Amino acid sequence: xxxxxxGSVAFDDITTPRGRAPRVLGGSGTYFGLAASFxxxxxxxGVVGEDFTDAxxxxxxxxxxxxxxxxxxxxKCFFWAGEYESDPNVxxxxxxxxxxxxxxxxxxxxxxxxxEYLFLGxxxxxxxxxxxxxxxxxxxxxxxxxxxxxxxxxxxxxxxxLSRLHILTINDSEAHLLTGEHNLHRAARAIIAMGPATVVIxxxxxxxxxxxxxxxxxxxxxxxxxxxxxxxxxxxFAGGMLGYLAQQNRWDDAALRRAVVYGSVMGSFxxxxxxxxxxxxxxxxxxDARYREFIALTRFDA
Amino acid sequence: xxxxxxGSVAFDDITTPRGRAPRVLGGSGTYFGLAASFxxxxxxxGVVGEDFTDAxxxxxxxxxxxxxxxxxxxxKCFFWAGEYESDPNVxxxxxxxxxxxxxxxxxxxxxxxxxEYLFLGxxxxxxxxxxxxxxxxxxxxxxxxxxxxxxxxxxxxxxxxLSRLHILTINDSEAHLLTGEHNLHRAARAIIAMGPATVVIxxxxxxxxxxxxxxxxxxxxxxxxxxxxxxxxxxxFAGGMLGYLAQQNRWDDAALRRAVVYGSVMGSFxxxxxxxxxxxxxxxxxxDARYREFIALTRFDA
Numbered sequence: 001x002x003x004x005x006x007g008s009v010a011f012d013d014i015t016t017p018r019g020r021a022p023r024v025l026g027g028s029g030t031y032f033g034l035a036a037s038f039x040x041x042x043x044x045x046g047v048v049g050e051d052f053t054d055a056x057x058x059x060x061x062x063x064x065x066x067x068x069x070x071x072x073x074x075x076k077c078f079f080w081a082g083e084y085e086s087d088p089n090v091x092x093x094x095x096x097x098x099x100x101x102x103x104x105x106x107x108x109x110x111x112x113x114x115x116e117y118l119f120l121g122x123x124x125x126x127x128x129x130x131x132x133x134x135x136x137x138x139x140x141x142x143x144x145x146x147x148x149x150x151x152x153x154x155x156x157x158x159x160x161x162l163s164r165l166h167i168l169t170i171n172d173s174e175a176h177l178l179t180g181e182h183n184l185h186r187a188a189r190a191i192i193a194m195g196p197a198t199v200v201i202x203x204x205x206x207x208x209x210x211x212x213x214x215x216x217x218x219x220x221x222x223x224x225x226x227x228x229x230x231x232x233x234x235x236x237f238a239g240g241m242l243g244y245l246a247q248q249n250r251w252d253d254a255a256l257r258r259a260v261v262y263g264s265v266m267g268s269f270x271x272x273x274x275x276x277x278x279x280x281x282x283x284x285x286x287x288d289a290r291y292r293e294f295i296a297l298t299r300f301d302a
Numbered sequence: 303x304x305x306x307x308x309g310s311v312a313f314d315d316i317t318t319p320r321g322r323a324p325r326v327l328g329g330s331g332t333y334f335g336l337a338a339s340f341x342x343x344x345x346x347x348g349v350v351g352e353d354f355t356d357a358x359x360x361x362x363x364x365x366x367x368x369x370x371x372x373x374x375x376x377x378k379c380f381f382w383a384g385e386y387e388s389d390p391n392v393x394x395x396x397x398x399x400x401x402x403x404x405x406x407x408x409x410x411x412x413x414x415x416x417x418e419y420l421f422l423g424x425x426x427x428x429x430x431x432x433x434x435x436x437x438x439x440x441x442x443x444x445x446x447x448x449x450x451x452x453x454x455x456x457x458x459x460x461x462x463x464l465s466r467l468h469i470l471t472i473n474d475s476e477a478h479l480l481t482g483e484h485n486l487h488r489a490a491r492a493i494i495a496m497g498p499a500t501v502v503i504x505x506x507x508x509x510x511x512x513x514x515x516x517x518x519x520x521x522x523x524x525x526x527x528x529x530x531x532x533x534x535x536x537x538x539f540a541g542g543m544l545g546y547l548a549q550q551n552r553w554d555d556a557a558l559r560r561a562v563v564y565g566s567v568m569g570s571f572x573x574x575x576x577x578x579x580x581x582x583x584x585x586x587x588x589x590d591a592r593y594r595e596f597i598a599l600t601r602f603d604a
Contacts, residue, residue: 087484182389184507185527205486206508207522216599220509220520225487257602297518298600300559 309423
């Protein structure tokens with residue numbers, strides 16, 4: 001099944017204890033799309049500036065991603081600069097330039113209107129709802145992500161966004177912020193009461209947990225001894241998860257559990273190189289091998 | 303197989319957002335012993351003061367714990383007072399009185415000398431080594447725990463303690479402190495290089511991870527929507543783990559994995575009431591039922 005994603009396509013300036021990547025392709029739409037492309041046909045909606053080159057677009061094309069929904073605007077791409085401490089969970093944003101994103105108003109190409117799977121990547125909740133509104137009742141499953149900036153700055157819009165979602169993927173700290181609950185299990189229940197039937201809490205190196213109306217499932221983090229660059233890991237998690245569900249065209253408990261593991265697989269690859277580098281070199285065989293590793297590292301006898 | 307534990311037997315004054323328990327039985331030896339008693343015969347080594355009553359001792363007796371190694375000294379029991387924030391990972395110690403522990407020099411009863419399994423609970427590393435030294439080559443497996451206070455205050459003694467261990471259970475923050483490594487996987491490898499062949503990192507609500515010379519295993523935390531009182535959860539984890547290994551009398555990879563799950567089971571029970579209350583009311587059937595819950599919450603299809 002085709003999976004439509006709206007999100008940012010950006011350039012990032014990333015500094016980690018391992019070095020600096022002064023200008024690499026990034027953004028929530030980019031990471032999500034590349035990760036999801038290992039599972040299903042991806043349609044990308046976003047906006048880029050005049051500094052987005054054919055070489056940049058080739059990264060999407062090579063993974064078979066449909067970029068007809070990628071609008072070209074005057075100006076420069078969204079730009080983000082940040083620095084990670086030796087604890088990769090601590091990062092400081094040093095610069096954010098909205099650029100072409102400032103006046104972005106997503107418009108879906110006619111060819112995208114039959115999309116049955118949708119992911120509303122981490123951008124303004126107003127834009128996320130705008131995309132949701134354009135797709136009619138044909139949409140079967142809607143996933144989404146948000147972050148502290150929107151939770152604090154546009155709480156009413158975030159609530160409207162949540163009321164229209166089936167699956168929310170969210171960081172542990174953002175789940176606290178959204179609900180006021182320190183206990184993540186209670187936070188997840190509180191989010192389910194806001195709309196989404198399924199909530200996945202991303203715990204960084206500690207793994208992820210899935211909460212459904214009846215189901216609970218936990219998976220530990222992949223043992224990465226060297227977190228080279230965590231940028232985009234959460235978006236890749238969502239891409240692996242939604243990509244797998246779209247491929248399978250089902251979202252029962254068993255499929256959701258496997259999807260969370262595929263999400264963990266894609267998130268772990270994202271951390272192994274700067275930017276999208278690792279995602280452009282792995283193959284489906286690598287994805288399957290890491291899925292089998294997750295089986296091995298979580299199994300115990302009854 | 304008999305499992306000997308040395309640790310503190312104390313009174314705690316615990317304040318959590320759920321209320322206050324002004325004087326409850328606690329200590330690393332107490333929590334470890336009660337948890338391990340669900341699996342094997344436990345022999346307790348420690349010291350108590352004149353304020354330790356028959357009613358307190360009955361808590362151990364009821365679980366079949368051998369208290370012949372519990373020395374009676376003039377003075378009062380070790381006393382600890384602490385307060386947890388609404389985030390149960392954040393706690394503040396408001397009072398520590400060593401009392402009878404100040405001049406404690408563990409002496410093992412003759413009847414304990416044939417113990418084959420040993421756990422060196424979280425007390426001064428000098429005392430831990432003293433117990434290890436008294437037991438001869440009959441000991442098959444030695445586990446232990448330590449904390450920031452000893453890591454910072456007695457680093458050389460902690461290194462000697464580590465060099466004599468087979469299994470270390472340790473908190474994530476203490477693993478950082480001990481090794482200087484932010485990455486827990488690297489921290490575990492660094493600890494293995496210091497002596498123990500197996501390291502279990504306790505991640506609180508995020509679960510636990512097992513590192514062996516060849517194996518890696520992760521288990522998520524049990525979904526406790528209400529962490530009533532986390533005091534002793536780490537000691538109960540170790541008690542469940544070592545108790546199970548002593549019961550099975552083996553510590554191959556498969557047994558170690560199951561032991562980590564039984565540790566998680568016992569740690570989760572500990573958090574459900576103040577002090578040791580929950581541990582004194584559960585049965586082996588409850589332990590088995592929660593183990594099966596862990597299977598259900600971690601399984602996914604290949």
